[in-house]
Amino acid sequence: MGIEVLAVDLGGTNLRMAVVAENGHIEHRERCSTPHVNDPQAIVDAIAGLAELCHKRSSTGERITILGAAVPAILSLGEGKIDRAPNLPMLDGVPFKPLLEKALGIDVILENDATAAAIGEHWLGASRGCESSICVTLGTGVGGGIMLGGQPVRGPDGTAGEIGHICVEPNGHPCGCGSWGCIEQYASATAVVRMVGEIMAEQGTVADATKPLTAKEVYAAAKQGNRAAVETFRQMGSYLGLTLAGLVNALNPDAVVIAGGMSAAWDMFFEEMREQITKRAFRVPALRVKLVRAELGDDAGILGVASLAHARLKQGI
Amino acid sequence: MGIEVLAVDLGGTNLRMAVVAENGHIEHRERCSTPHVNDPQAIVDAIAGLAELCHKRSSTGERITILGAAVPAILSLGEGKIDRAPNLPMLDGVPFKPLLEKALGIDVILENDATAAAIGEHWLGASRGCESSICVTLGTGVGGGIMLGGQPVRGPDGTAGEIGHICVEPNGHPCGCGSWGCIEQYASATAVVRMVGEIMAEQGTVADATKPLTAKEVYAAAKQGNRAAVETFRQMGSYLGLTLAGLVNALNPDAVVIAGGMSAAWDMFFEEMREQITKRAFRVPALRVKLVRAELGDDAGILGVASLAHARLKQGI
Numbered sequence: 001m002g003i004e005v006l007a008v009d010l011g012g013t014n015l016r017m018a019v020v021a022e023n024g025h026i027e028h029r030e031r032c033s034t035p036h037v038n039d040p041q042a043i044v045d046a047i048a049g050l051a052e053l054c055h056k057r058s059s060t061g062e063r064i065t066i067l068g069a070a071v072p073a074i075l076s077l078g079e080g081k082i083d084r085a086p087n088l089p090m091l092d093g094v095p096f097k098p099l100l101e102k103a104l105g106i107d108v109i110l111e112n113d114a115t116a117a118a119i120g121e122h123w124l125g126a127s128r129g130c131e132s133s134i135c136v137t138l139g140t141g142v143g144g145g146i147m148l149g150g151q152p153v154r155g156p157d158g159t160a161g162e163i164g165h166i167c168v169e170p171n172g173h174p175c176g177c178g179s180w181g182c183i184e185q186y187a188s189a190t191a192v193v194r195m196v197g198e199i200m201a202e203q204g205t206v207a208d209a210t211k212p213l214t215a216k217e218v219y220a221a222a223k224q225g226n227r228a229a230v231e232t233f234r235q236m237g238s239y240l241g242l243t244l245a246g247l248v249n250a251l252n253p254d255a256v257v258i259a260g261g262m263s264a265a266w267d268m269f270f271e272e273m274r275e276q277i278t279k280r281a282f283r284v285p286a287l288r289v290k291l292v293r294a295e296l297g298d299d300a301g302i303l304g305v306a307s308l309a310h311a312r313l314k315q316g317i
Numbered sequence: 318m319g320i321e322v323l324a325v326d327l328g329g330t331n332l333r334m335a336v337v338a339e340n341g342h343i344e345h346r347e348r349c350s351t352p353h354v355n356d357p358q359a360i361v362d363a364i365a366g367l368a369e370l371c372h373k374r375s376s377t378g379e380r381i382t383i384l385g386a387a388v389p390a391i392l393s394l395g396e397g398k399i400d401r402a403p404n405l406p407m408l409d410g411v412p413f414k415p416l417l418e419k420a421l422g423i424d425v426i427l428e429n430d431a432t433a434a435a436i437g438e439h440w441l442g443a444s445r446g447c448e449s450s451i452c453v454t455l456g457t458g459v460g461g462g463i464m465l466g467g468q469p470v471r472g473p474d475g476t477a478g479e480i481g482h483i484c485v486e487p488n489g490h491p492c493g494c495g496s497w498g499c500i501e502q503y504a505s506a507t508a509v510v511r512m513v514g515e516i517m518a519e520q521g522t523v524a525d526a527t528k529p530l531t532a533k534e535v536y537a538a539a540k541q542g543n544r545a546a547v548e549t550f551r552q553m554g555s556y557l558g559l560t561l562a563g564l565v566n567a568l569n570p571d572a573v574v575i576a577g578g579m580s581a582a583w584d585m586f587f588e589e590m591r592e593q594i595t596k597r598a599f600r601v602p603a604l605r606v607k608l609v610r611a612e613l614g615d616d617a618g619i620l621g622v623a624s625l626a627h628a629r630l631k632q633g634i
Contacts, residue, residue: 074599074601083601131473132472132473144567146567146568148465148470149468151466153465153568153569154569155449155568155569155570155602156448156449156569156571156605157569157601157602157605158569159566159569159599159601159602160567160568160569160602161567162566162567162599163566163567165563165566165597165598165599166563166566166567167485167559167562167563167597168484168487169487170485170486170555170556170559177599178596178597179562179596179597179598180597238487239487242484242487245484245496246482246483246484246563247567249476249479249480249482249483250461250463250477250478250479250480250483250564250567251463251470251472251477252470252471252472252473252474252475252476252477253472254473279495279496280482280484280495280496280497281482281496282391282476282479282482282494284391284400284474284476285472285474285476285477288473288474
């Protein structure tokens with residue numbers, strides 16, 4: 001059978017768990033809705049329940065001894081504490097690792113979800129074989145994870161990788177983080193919906209006010225040649241390229257991986273993004289950097305923490 | 318006597334060499350003007366000449382076996398080649414390491430000058446004891462070096478650390494690098510001279526056209542309360558803070574070290590720089606990061622390459 005680990009991706013909507021073999025093969029999956037009650041123990045119990053199901057239903061003979069958990073939060077990795085989880089505020093300040101270890105009776109490794117995705121893509125996805133890579137997750141917000149020398153960059157507080165909150169417009173749109181003009185305000189699904197409205201207003205087009213658009217609808221409109229929608233994705237690509245050009249100059253990565261739901265709009269923003277990088281970054285690192293779409297989809301985070309768990313087991317042996 | 322190494326800082330104006338002990342003590346110094354003729358061999362010969370002087374005039378008994386060289390260039394470290402040296406164009410494309418090794422008859426280590434300064438400050442200067450730091454050199458241009466986990470970030474092409482060419486104004490001033498709106502256009506000595514002119518024009522102040530200002534004069538004017546000069550440094554601090562806030566979010570460093578000639582204007586831009594970082598970066602990494610002035614002055618690069626040379630000797634033993 002080989003060695004297996006448990007890996008969980010704690011999302012704002014779903015809790016997804018998998019049993020993952022040493023080669024990254026997903027042996028078994030379980031999922032449930034993320035409990036949204038004002039008690040962190042509800043989430044701990046839900047994870048423990050999924051782990052129990054994984055043990056019962058998967059073909060694993062021996063009991064698995066470690067769980068990797070990808071968490072949408074700023075973590076104090078030393079203490080295994082969640083500092084701030086914007087989408088799961090009941091976890092703010094919670095000593096999540098000790099709680100999980102007590103409930104599951106096995107070792108737990110926590111990782112920020114965006115960093116976990118970068119590790120996963122580095123292990124088995126779009127940036128495999130690359131020593132250094134930047135993984136940008138375009139979703140409701142913009143997340144990021146940085147790998148240098150084959151290792152994730154976490155920083156002393158574990159907060160490194162917050163690429164979504166690099167400023168691209170000094171007097172730009174206010175951001176949920178407290179700053180303004182962050183790339184998250186120009187390249188997330190939320191941003192696309194706001195921007196298309198602004199651009200329609202500029203163009204004098206009247207939007208159908210009875211039906212708020214979704215990012216998916218803006219993309220569909222762009223595919224049909226709608227001017228405002230096309231311009232929205234052009235601007236998104238331009239701002240994203242500007243941000244990435246700065247990171248290419250600062251870090252000289254082998255690859256930039258674009259992940260998250262908004263990466264589905266790749267064909268509408270890629271050309272402008274690449275052009276900005278080509279025009280703005282130094283020639284040598286701009287030629288070097290591979291610009292690629294993520295390959296692991298929703299499994300990137302799970303595979304990232306599974307990779308950490310397998311590495312921990314190997315160190316232990 | 319202990320082990321000694323040679324270290325040279327190849328500047329656009331001066332060539333400065335030192336004999337450096339294992340503890341960083343500078344035992345002996347030599348300097349000469351940087352030859353500006355269209356022949357790379359002239360620079361190689363000048364360095365060999367200084368090395369000979371160091372051997373003769375210093376009290377070193379044994380012949381030193383290694384030279385570290387801080388070079389103002391983008392390097393291909395693998396081949397020991399200079400890709401591009403904007404201020405010493407006769408070195409573009411030159412296999413500098415083999416040429417130096419042939420002329421001096423000893424091992425040579427090349428390093429980008431801004432990265433060397435970051436290593437020097439990490440070893441013996443303002444960021445000693447810090448695992449991760451960002452060193453920003455504010456001079457004629459804006460250079461940078463990044464240390465993570467106690468090691469310099471070079472990237473596969475050796476071009477990492479080019480913080481000066483992160484964009485802060487999407488439609489900003491054209492930059493020598495080919496991009497536009499780079500922080501170099503808002504925080505270098507060159508930028509300060511341009512900006513004070515722009516601000517005086519906005520304020521309707523007439524500049525004395527017979528006498529172009531220097532950055533030093535703009536600073537002196539700011540110290541005396543000149544409105545345009547004060548506003549220039551406020552804007553410089555604001556843009557610098559915006560850039561650093563992004564790097565604090567992306568890399569979560571222990572320290573940011575401000576080096577270079579323009580760091581002398583620290584008291585005129587520091588408050589605004591700090592305020593932008595506090596307002597824009599995440600709370601935890603913003604509280605973490607120490608904002609400090611460089612301590613090693615012109616010796617940062619020399620000490621940085623000396624540290625690399627000593628490390629190489631230790632590996633060799």
